[in-house]
Structure formats: C-alpha cells, structure tokens
Amino acid sequence: MHEFLLLTSIKTWNDLTSDKDVIQRLQKVYGNDVELFDLLVGTSAEERLPGFVFGETIYTVFVAQTQRRIESDRFFTEDFRPEVYTPEGYNWVESEAFRYLAQNPDMLR
8 A cells, every 4th residue: 555655665564663562463463474464454553653643654545535625625626725725735735746646546546
C-alpha cells in the first residue's frame, strides 16, 4: 500500500514501528516477511505521526479522501482557495505528489 500512496516502502519491521514489543509480536506471527501482513494490521502497528492517533498511511488516505470530498461538493469548491485553506495547506494539496494521487484514484483501491 505504501508504494501506491507514494510513501516509503516497508522492507523491515523497523520501517513500520520502533516499538520492540510490537515488532516481536509481528515476527511471531509473520516471521521476517513484511509482505504478509494486511492493511489493518499494518496501520494498527504503524508508528504514529507526532500529534496524531494514527500513522502516515491512514493520514495519507484521509487527506486524499478529504481532497475528493472538497472538490466534489459544490459547497466546498467555490471556497477552495488559499484565503480559506491557508497558503500552506492550499500549496500542499496542489503539490505534484498529491495531484498524482488525486488524478489516479485507482492507486488507492
């Protein structure tokens, strides 16, 4: 999933989390094959982003869905401008990586 979201690939358990207890539990079930775990397990074990209760994967999916909701809702599209969303937020949404995801929704399925 990380590759489809243009995130860094998970190649070892340490790429997913720094929690040694979680790593031991994952290794007990999946050995060293990080390709075996599913999305729910991965997002539950993933290192949390600072200030958030979830990790980078869920955050990226959430932002992509928010973008679609904003752009498809007539009540939001007229106000999709830097004055409303802050220049930083607007520029991030308009960035190339995010634009690629927005224009290729099949990657999120």
